Amino acid sequence: MPLSTATTIRLQHQHEVLQDLVRGLPEPELRTRVIPDKWSAYEQLSHLTAYQPLFYNRLKRIEQEEQPLFEPYVADNDPLFHDCVQRPFKEISEDFTTQRFILINHLVAMPDAVLRRTGVHQKYGPLSIAEWTEMFLLHEGHHLFSIFQLTSQLRATIRAL
Numbered sequence: 001m002p003l004s005t006a007t008t009i010r011l012q013h014q015h016e017v018l019q020d021l022v023r024g025l026p027e028p029e030l031r032t033r034v035i036p037d038k039w040s041a042y043e044q045l046s047h048l049t050a051y052q053p054l055f056y057n058r059l060k061r062i063e064q065e066e067q068p069l070f071e072p073y074v075a076d077n078d079p080l081f082h083d084c085v086q087r088p089f090k091e092i093s094e095d096f097t098t099q100r101f102i103l104i105n106h107l108v109a110m111p112d113a114v115l116r117r118t119g120v121h122q123k124y125g126p127l128s129i130a131e132w133t134e135m136f137l138l139h140e141g142h143h144l145f146s147i148f149q150l151t152s153q154l155r156a157t158i159r160a161l
Contacts, residue, residue, distance in 0.1 A: 002112045003130055010137050011107060014144070015100050018045065018093075021147050025154060027089045034153045041150040044143045046084035047075045049092045052099035054078070055136050056106065062119040062129055069120045107133060 003011070022030060022041065030042040039047070054073060061068045075081040084092050110129065118126040127135065 002115055003107065003110075003133060007130070007134055007137065008108060010141075011133065012104055014137060014140060015048075015096070017144060018048075018096070018147065021144070021151050022089075025151060029154050029158070030089065030151075032154065034150050034157075039146075041147045041154070042089070043085055044147045044150070045089075045096065046087075046092060047081055048140060048143050049084045049096040049099065050075065050078055050081040051139075052096065052103060053080070055132075056099070056103055058119060058132065059106065059129060062117050062132070063114055067118050067120050067126060069122065071122045 022045075025041075027042070030045075031040050033040045033043075051073065058068075058070055061070075084095075087095075107129075115129045118128050119132060120126050121132075121135075124135070
């Protein structure tokens with residue numbers, strides 16, 4: 001099962017909207033928790049940045065092992081997530097883009113037989129690499145939408161001042 005055209009295009013371009021979403025907002029505002037006890041736009045980006053290498057490592061395991069089992073990812077338990085939150089925006093933004101470049105090149109070069117290999121998600125069961133990629137993109141889309149909502153609220157607050 002090869003990656004669909006829609007999946008490939010989203011893999012290559014979906015993440016690019018991030019720069020538009022945060023444009024014009026200084027880092028302190030991005031770090032502001034607009035909704036108490038919920039992640040800020042910065043924490044959302046930090047999560048996406050930390051998750052990409054984890055996803056890449058899962059892909060490598062699926063390629064090398066027979067149906068490896070994966071527990072759901074919990075960002076709050078991930079030291080890389082906490083590290084990203086502490087780093088400057090420019091640095092994690094560049095890391096996010098670099099990690100995506102690595103993912104794109106890895107996935108689009110995969111033969112169909114490898115894309116059909118499966119890893120087992122503890123909650124969703126066996127998923128092919130193509131299905132893992134779709135889940136990755138939908139998860140990322142969810143967080144990009146959250147960033148859109150948070151940055152829109154920040155801009156509205158700034159305009160009201």
